[in-house]
Amino acid sequence: MAAEFKFIRVIDISALLEKWDDPNMDQDQGVAQVVRQLDQACREAGFFYVKGHGIPDSLVKEIRSISHKFFDLPYEEKVKIKLSAATGYRGYQHVGENITKGIPDMHEAIDCYREVKHGMYGTLGEAMEGPNLWPHDPPNFKKLMEEYIELCTDLSRKIMRGIALALGGSMDAFEGNKAGDPFWVLRIIGYPGASSAHHQEMPKNDVGCGAHTDYGLLTLVNQDDDITALQVRNSNGEWISAAPVPGTFVCNIGDMLKILTNGLYESTLHRVIVNFPKYRVCVAYFYEPNFDAAIEPLDVCVKRTGGTRKFEGAVYGKHLVSKVQTNFVE
Ligand SMILES: N=C(N)NCCCC[C@H](N)C(=O)O
Numbered sequence: 459m460a461a462e463f464k465f466i467r468v469i470d471i472s473a474l475l476e477k478w479d480d481p482n483m484d485q486d487q488g489v490a491q492v493v494r495q496l497d498q499a500c501r502e503a504g505f506f507y508v509k510g511h512g513i514p515d516s517l518v519k520e521i522r523s524i525s526h527k528f529f530d531l532p533y534e535e536k537v538k539i540k541l542s543a544a545t546g547y548r549g550y551q552h553v554g555e556n557i558t559k560g561i562p563d564m565h566e567a568i569d570c571y572r573e574v575k576h577g578m579y580g581t582l583g584e585a586m587e588g589p590n591l592w593p594h595d596p597p598n599f600k601k602l603m604e605e606y607i608e609l610c611t612d613l614s615r616k617i618m619r620g621i622a623l624a625l626g627g628s629m630d631a632f633e634g635n636k637a638g639d640p641f642w643v644l645r646i647i648g649y650p651g652a653s654s655a656h657h658q659e660m661p662k663n664d665v666g667c668g669a670h671t672d673y674g675l676l677t678l679v680n681q682d683d684d685i686t687a688l689q690v691r692n693s694n695g696e697w698i699s700a701a702p703v704p705g706t707f708v709c710n711i712g713d714m715l716k717i718l719t720n721g722l723y724e725s726t727l728h729r730v731i732v733n734f735p736k737y738r739v740c741v742a743y744f745y746e747p748n749f750d751a752a753i754e755p756l757d758v759c760v761k762r763t764g765g766t767r768k769f770e771g772a773v774y775g776k777h778l779v780s781k782v783q784t785n786f787v788e
């Protein structure tokens with residue numbers, strides 16, 4: 459259970475990024491400090507902000523502004539790239555189509571995943587097969603998002619190295635058959651403002667996204683910088699706001715990292731509340747294990763948590779497919 463934290467720490471990871479590929483990085487003072495801060499934040503909250511992440515601010519902002527432009531288009535235009543089981547759960551979903559714990563979420567979104575070629579993961583992968591569906595309007599959307607995905611993948615791999623060191627094991631604990639070929643997800647999400655009139659036909663509530671945990675390893679949240687809507691639950695059951703901090707990403711831990719760490723780190727419950735009149739955009743990048751990765755507690759973490767394995771193993775792709783198949787109404 460996440461501790462009784464009252465705020466979410468900001469961690470400057472520039473020292474880690476400078477040395478991430480140095481085999482002696484663990485002996486560097488700057489790296490050691492980042493690693494300590496990551497460990498503390500992962501234990502107490504499962505959430506932290508990263509600054510000094512190296513992704514140009516201009517791109518981070520452009521990603522949000524082009525997303526606003528897409529969501530501003532009429533429904534007929536957006537639904538041209540409609541998500542369904544037949545598209546491998548890739549594409550556009552309208553407000554209220556995504557369901558969390560039985561309640562429709564008041565958001566619309568485009569979901570994209572690392573591509574799965576036919577037969578690549580056998581029957582397990584079939585549900586996710588297909589190319590991503592990109593809108594033609596705004597022009598440049600696909601190119602910009604793909605550039606962003608590449609930078610987020612690089613950045614996440616480096617942060618995961620820091621987390622590997624924090625756990626006291628080998629620095630490449632999350633590479634190779636664990637997450638050497640990460641099955642990333644990008645969700646481009648739009649939350650209509652609380653009083654918005656253009657979805658009158660929808661069931662109305664203030665749940666932008668219901669309480670959930672993320673599925674994989676690490677999430678990078680790029681949110682509009684003028685609205686506070688994301689909330690994180692502490693062990694006391696209080697909801698702590700993850701207010702936007704310009705120049706940072708909100709980072710959080712997913713279910714697979716909880717298993718790998720034998721519960722030393724937890725995937726913390728969070729939700730999005732819509733109580734502001736303005737439209738909000740969030741682009742969430744999820745760094746996940748290999749689709750076919752067998753995930754189980756790392757030996758070093760079992761030792762550190764009393765010697766008993768607390769979780770059954772999981773296959774990441776199975777976990778993901780079970781989630782996406784229950785996320786949408788028919
Ligand atoms: N790929 C990730 N992590 N997506 C998070 C979406 C959370 C809401 C979803 N309806 C659910 O209930 O999980």
Ligand SMILES: O=C(O)CCC(=O)C(=O)O
Nearest residue numbers: 645679681688730740742
């Ligand atoms: O909108 C946000 O700030 C977070 C969205 C989220 O938690 C998710 O998509 O998993």
Ligand SMILES: [Fe+2]
Nearest residue numbers: 670671672728
């Ligand atoms: Fe989430």
